[in-house]
Structure formats: structure tokens, C-alpha cells
Amino acid sequence: MAAADPNVSLFVRPLGAVEKNPTALKLILGAKLRELRLAAGLDPVDVDSRLGFSRSKTSRIELGRHGCKSADALALLRLYGVDGEECIAEFLHLVDQSRRTDWWHSFSDVLSDFLTPLVALEGAAERIRTYEPFYVPGLLQTPAYTRAVVQAGPGQLLAHDVMRRVDLRQERQRQLDQPDAPRLWAVIDESVLLRAVGGPDVMRAQLEHLVKMMERPRVTLQIAPLDVTAAVGVGTGVTCLRFALSDLKDAVYIEHLTDSTFTQKPQVVEEYRNMLDRLGACALTPAESLAVLRERLLAC
Template structure:
């Protein structure tokens, strides 16, 4: 079998990621899926052919290549053989990446309540260097107080037992730890004015939430803007948007669009460009970040 030619530095770049455990298993899963997709395409092999090699459907190959599900080490080895990758050191790195990508992240402690479609987002959030988000109904989960989070979580799960609500709120609070850790990502949040005007939980909950926003917006890696009711229709988006950016060149930006029963992940360049343009317009038309504190202070007075 003839070894397929690899670009210079391919093997060493794999090792680079394996030597950085802080990237996390979810990001490694996405990296691995992207590398294997590129190998498959370079060899002119279809998803159907790849699926047959590991006794899976072409739809599963799609999910694997998008990083939505994990690889078995045996399947990675079989695919590498199909893709004519014979260098033992390179194969070992791919298999090791599959092993590390299957390790549980901290969020796996919440598998009893964590929706499968949200698990990918939590893992990618951990690896992101920049999180840009626009919210039209609720405050971003990374900025919520426990009391506010409890109220809005109950709205999403009206019939859930209190134990599940407690776990979901606990998960949300754990996610927020990334904002104050070493190497924290930058969070740029644009919040629709209507979000701040909804009195979720009553005056005391709202007041504490506004005070928390003022405090967290002081962090050097957090930028908060408020999009007033007057924001232009060209800039306004009718749905929440989150764009995740990563410092690793092999990890493409991800657009995360959440709805009531699931979420959509977009990573095609034309889709990323479209939503990035929307975010850019929102940032331009929203009130400047330095005006957020004054607006929040006025709301605190209203609810005092």
C-alpha cells in the first residue's frame, strides 16, 4: 500500500494538540473529525464507503466528521487504513487523539440533565478564545445569577421536578467559571433592551441580576452592550446567536443557534460570514459598552 503524501508539519501539528490537554475533549473531537474528513476527501472516498468500513451509516460519518459524536479508537484505525495512512507514528497520534477526545469533561457529571444537543456547545465553550452572543429573550447563561437562572430554567421545564431544576442551575453556574479562570475567553454580549425589561422573578431577582451584570461587566475580558428598541431592522436578529472562535487554526468558527427543543451548529464559511455580519451590525447599532452601567443603574433604581 502506498502511503498518502501529507502536508509538511501534519504529524507535528497533531502532537501539538495532544500536548495541550486544556483544549478539552470536545475540541479534540472536532479537530479529529475535521482531519479525518480532509483525509477522506483527499482520497476521493465517499461517506458511504467510509461508513461501510466501520459498519456505520453515512449519516454517522457526517456526525463524526462534525465532532457531534465521538470516535472509537478501532474505527479511527480502520479509517486510517482505508485512507492509506500507513506511517505508524502518525497513526498512533490519530488513535491517541481519539482516546483523549473520548475522555469525560467536567460537564459529564451533569449527564442526567444535560441535553445531548447542548453538550457540544458546553464543550466548545470551554475551548473558545472569543464568545460573541446576542440574546433577545433571556440574558446569556454565562451572565445569569442563580435566582434568575432558576426562574428562566423553570420556564423551559415547567413540569420538571425541583431536583432537575437544581441540577440545571448548578450546571449553568459551573459554566460561568470559565470567565474568571486562567486563560479565560473574551465574552462580547449584546443584549436586547426587551430582555432587561422583562421582570423575571420579581423586583428583587431583577435588581440582583442587574447588580451582577454591572459587576461582571467590569471584568477585562467581558464586554456588555445593550441593543435599544430603536436598533435598525437590518441589524436586529429574530433569534439568539452565539459565535464561538478558537485560537487553534484547525478549529473553524462555530455558529450556535438554539431553539426550544434543540440547536443548530453551523461551520460553513458562508454561514459564518452571514452571522458575523449580523453580529457586526448589532455591535455597531447597540449602545456603546460604556453606557451599559448607566442604563443598568436606572433599572436598579426602578426595582429598588
């Protein structure tokens, strides 16, 4: 098997926001180990056997589902012919970074399983594209608006649980304040502006917040008139995550009534990306959308 060039990094640098995201790092490290294994002409069963791993451990590591220990990573790199000390040191440093606790773990009491993949990776994205047919997108909601949305949801929640969900959404929004924050491109259905979620005062404050957020250079907001959304055929909320690094595949999050779908399958991601392209092309421009928001504010 051919040894890796000891003078070349195994990764495309810089990693940017990805390096601060343990979930994203696990996926990148797993993908890199899979690439090295294939180059070495080995299959996962061979690796498990040679290194004394439990069954399917190699596959779980490559999928980013199993936290890779430094000792395991070193054994894998040696097996795959990586002998450059700088490469190995860099890899093991990222392994250590990937074993940190994600910020969202502190919200595990209120974070649903189906939302976790989106929350875990959105901060590492280069671009977040989202369409919402019923509510203002979560990353653009005010605390009062979020509280009203949560309280209107299924089931009776204690006040503490409602506030925890509001805090979680606010924490997600803080990622947009980072120097390497994702670019947010959001399209909302025109009907969202007509729903006085939480009452007139809450809705007015929410509209004012949208106007303010549109001043940010990394935020783009468009409003899709009713005839546009009917023509494009979007029936549910969709969020696409685009990553700058080729080692991390783009993803799509699709909302359903009681759960969601999160996938990185290229054909599915491409289908929804094309749909968002069509929607954005037909929606009002950001300038036209800003004018509509201001008109709506005057009507409140």
C-alpha cells in the same frame, strides 16, 4: 500516495482549551482524518472496505459523531501513509483524550438535546458572541435569576430538577474562570433590564452582577436600545462560537420557541456573524452600557 512528513505535527499547536474538550477533539481528529484521506485519493467506501469497517464508519468518524478507537486511528493513519512515529504518537494521545467523558454528561438528566451542542463546544471557543432579546445571557446570570427563568418556563418542574438546571448553568459559567477562557461578547436588548425577573431583589442582584462582570477584561457587554434591535431585525437569541483553530469550524446556535438550530455551515455562520456585527455597531458602547446599568440600579 505521498507519505506525511514524519517530522511535522499533524496539528497546529498549541491546541489550548480544545485539548481539554473531548467533543471538540473528536471534530478536529475527524477533520484531520478526512484531510489525510483526501490527500491519499480514497473515498470513505474504499476505506471501510479495506479496513473491514462497518458501513459509513469512516464518515461517522470524520464527522466527529463516532468515537475513534486507538486501533482504528492507527489503521487509518497507516492506510493514509502517515509513518512518522512522533506524529502517530501525538495523534493517538489526542484520540485517548477525545474518549474521556465530557463534564456535561453528568447533567444529561436535565440537558436537552438541542442545547447539548452549544454546551459541549462553548468552552473550547476562542470567542463567544451572543445576543439575547428577553433574558440576561445564561453565562452572565446569577443563580437566583436562572432559577426564576427556569421556573417561568413551560411545564411544572420538581425543585430538584430546577436546581439541577441552575447548577448546569453555573458549571458552564465556570469555564469563563479558566486561564484560557473564551472571550465573551454579549449584547442584550434594553427591554431585558426592565423585566424584574424573579422580583425586584433578584433583578437588582443580577444588575449588580452584570456591573461586576464588566470589570473582567475578557467580558464585553453592550445594551441595544429598542430602536436598534427593531432596525437590525433580530428576533431571537443567537450565539456564535469562534474557534482559534482552522480545523474546527465556527458555529452558530439559534434559539426557537421549543428547540434550536446548531450549525457549522459557513454561509449560515457568516450571515449571523454579520448581523451581530451590525448590532454591535449600533448598540451602546460598553462605557455607555455601564452607565445605563448603574442608572437602572438606582431606579430599583
